[in-house]
Structure formats: C-alpha cells, structure tokens
Amino acid sequence: MQKSVRLKSFELVARNIDDVDVNLLHALSLGVGWPHRPKDWDLLRRAGHGIVAVDGIGRVFGSAMWFPHGNDFATIGLVITSPRTQAQGNARWLMEQVFERCGDRNLSLNATDAAYKLYVSLGFTKEAIGYQYQGDVAPVLPALPPLNGELSELSGDRLEEIAALDTRAFGVNRGKLLALLSENASIRVLRRGGEAVGYSMCREFGRGHVVGPIVASNDHDAIHLTAVHLKDLAGAFARVDTRETGAFAEFLQQSRLAVSETVTTMSRGRRFLNLKDNEPRVYGLAGHAVG
Template sequence: MNMTVRNMTAGDVDTCFTLTQALKWPHRREDWQLAQQLGEGVVIEEHGKLIGSAILWRWGDKAATIGLVIVDNQQQGRGLGKQLMLALLEKVPGYNVRLHATEMGKGLYEKLGFVTCGSIRQHQTRALAAVPNVVIPTALQLRSAVEADHATLVALDQQAHGMLRPALYQHLIADNQTIVLENAQQQIQGFASLRRFGHGWAIGPVIAKELPVAQALITALMQGLGGEFIRIDTDGALPLAEWLTTLGLEQVDAPTIMVRGTPWTPQGMQAFGLMTQAMA
C-alpha cells in the first residue's frame, strides 16, 4: 500500500474543496482557505492522489477543535478517518479536544476517547422571509466592533468555551461585520459576527451573557438580509433554537458535541452561536 499521511498545505485547498463538493457540503473555496490558514491540517495520499483530510485548530495551550474530517467517497471503510484523527491527536497531548460528530462518525470518536456532552442545532433558511425587529435590552447600546475591542472580545470568547482565539478575532473584526452591545460603563455584554459562508450568510460567533442580548445581536445583523440565505449553529442546551424557528430558520441537522478531556464550564459568557461546526 503506497499511502502517506502528511501535513496539509495551502496547495491542497482546491482538492479538499472538491472532496467537500462531492459530499454536497456547503463550504466555499474561501471557507476552506480560512480554515487552513487558522488550523493545522493533515491529508492522506495514495499513489500521489489526495483521498482524505482533516484539520485541527489549536486555541491556546489547553483547548483545540477538530473538523473537516473527510474521506473520498470511493475510499470509505478503509480506516482512513482513524489515521487522520490519530495524526491530529498526536499534535495536542493533554489538550481538551472538541468536535461535532455525525452518527456515522460517533463510533470512531468514542474509540479514540471522545465522550458525548451535548448537541448542536443547525438552523437555516434559504430566504429570510421577514426581517425581525431589533429589540435592544434596556440600558445597552449597540455599535460596531473596532480593533481596540480585540483583546476584550478574545477574553469574553474564552470565558464562553475555553478557547483562546486571537487570530480568529483579528479576522472577524477586520474583514467581517462584527457588532457589540455594551452598557453605560462601556462593558461589553455580548457580540456577534456576520460573514459570508457556504450558501450565503452565517451569523456567529454569538457570545452573550443572556438570551435577550444574543437575540438583539442576531436581529441587528439580519437587517437588510431579507430574501437571503442565513445559517446559525447553536448549542442545543441553550434557549436560542426555538426562537430561531419562529424567525423561519428551521433546524436541518443536529450533530453531537464530543470532547476528549474535560468539557468547559462557561464563566459568565455563553456561546449562543458557533463560528462554524468545525472551529466551534
């Protein structure tokens, strides 16, 4: 068997994008490029042909996520997913590692030491039928995020799920629409980003202390998006999913949250919306 596992490079992105297209995943080439830039990927090649890939994102020195674990449809059942996972897990001994599993993948991840600790609700609409009104909680003000907010957003994000993601937030503040809600003392009570992803627009991360703050951020970002494709991924343990349904964003998937290590306990802030299911 002439098979090689090696680190992913930027030159692999086009082939990985093609693999996801074959599986009918929504990722654009630009989504793959960002994922590869922020993460550490591995690929499997056989006779020089790329037939599988996966990416690890190292968020600080204690937490990581794994996603975009893909094996060519014609190569299923050969244990390639396990090889990819083992290659990534070797990079982060002692880390708390999180992923979101399909039913098909759960068995493999359990054998590798991952345990179920919740589920994600993927909500989306092909065309937002009615743009909801924005209701700002009393005594809070809405504004755009600026570069000076970077360190604060990174710290609040880490409170929500234990991941330290400064490079991600540089990207979100500079290249996307990111907004914050703050009180009269200029203390940020929540923030969220709107960005291009997949078939249209994704809202996330959504980090907030309370549900009304998350709802205000989401509706503010929806302004002007009537008729557009919108997606939000939320933790099934939080009370956002039912409200999203009332806005016309139906649940279309419910992957399982799995962690190898100690699941994070939120410290004041909650992750009402994910960046992506892969990066969390």
C-alpha cells in the same frame, strides 16, 4: 505511529494540508455535501493545521484539521473521508495522525451522526447537541424583546474590547481565530454601562452568510445580537449553528431558519462547554470545525 495506510487498493500517506491544491480540498468537501468554498478552506488553513490523505499520484482521499488555542487545548474539524474509503479505516487513521500532532492537549469536536461511534471509540464523550439552522431569512423578523443596553458596530482593530468576554465564554483565548474571522466580518457589540456584555460576527460562508460567533449571557441579548445581522440579510441564505433549544432557537425558527442537521459536541480530556446561567457563553458557533 503508522505513517501510511493501505485501504484495499489505495496506499495513502499523510501530507501537510498547506501543500495541497485548495481545489482538491474543495472537491473533497463537495463529495460529502459540505458547503465549504475554496476561500473558506483557505481561511481555515490560516487558522489551524491539517493533514490530507493522498495516494502516490496525489489524489486526495481524506482530510483532518486541528485548531490550537493556547498550549493545552484544540478543536478538531474538517475530518472528511472520500466515499470510497469511508468504511475502510481512513477516518481512524487520520484521527491517530491528529492525536500524535496534538500531544497531550485537551480536545473538542462536533461529530456528525455517521462519525459519532468512531469518536466514542477514540475516547470522546458527549457534552451537547448542536443544531445547524439555515435557510432564506424572513423578509420581516419576529418582534424582538426589549433591548437592555446599547448595540453598535465594532471595528476589527478593536477586538481587545471583546477578548476577555470571549475567553470567559469559550473557555480559552482564541484571539488569533477572532482576528482572522474579523477581516471580512461585520461585528456588533452589546454594551451595558459602557461594558461589553455580548458580541456577534457575520461573514460570507458556503451558500451565503453565517452569523457566528455569537457570545451573550442570556437569550434576549443573543436574539438582538443575531437579529442585527439577519435584518440585513432578508431573503438571503443564512446559517446559525447553536446548542440552544429555548427562546433563542424559537427566534431562529420564526426568522425562517430551519434545522438541517444536528451534530454532537464531544470532548477528550477536560470538559469543554460553559453552560452556566447568566454567564457569557457561546450562543452561535464560529463554525463546526473551530467551535
């Protein structure tokens, strides 16, 4: 594997992301218009692994991260190249470094429009479109469907109650990630007959708050699990990333969240998404990088 790459006048090497000043990572994401704050970068570095493309004097020209879940699967995210090297092969070189470190793992990622062709050329296949809804939450939410079950708060030390449910929805156990997200999140769980059938988290991110992950088996449950957070964010900036296009998406629109960007969920190896009717699935992503 090529350990360095020359892009015109830049000789770049891969450095462990943990060894790079978080303010340089923040500047990298700002340069491409991504909302990640330094504390968002810090959380993602705790959740996964990454490399950064740097030159001989420590300037940062790109990044890529991967988030292993178990021994045979990982999500890929934070693949960023500086504008000066975007058309010079930097992203492909970064992805080759990631492949080497991930070994035989099955992989998934959310591709921007600009990066889609690159990922196709690297063996990724399309599974779904993801929609980034965001905006200032309406002062009054739309009318909600009848609630089927009991909705209550869940403390971060009781994540075992939703662990099996999340694994069914996501496809693999991502307990480490949920534990990290829960440190500064508000968590709600929906129960029927005393059994957890859905949950949601809300935490600070970027310009405001993100509601996700959201796990539910149907639109009505997902709407309630989202509304319980949005009602506390009236007038504030919020974001929900989803692959849904039905009643759940309509609820987000009626709450004054609009689609600001779309991405393509792609996989390399086994297919990733579980979209079976009436089975738990991920209605709201934890984030573009981690799924």
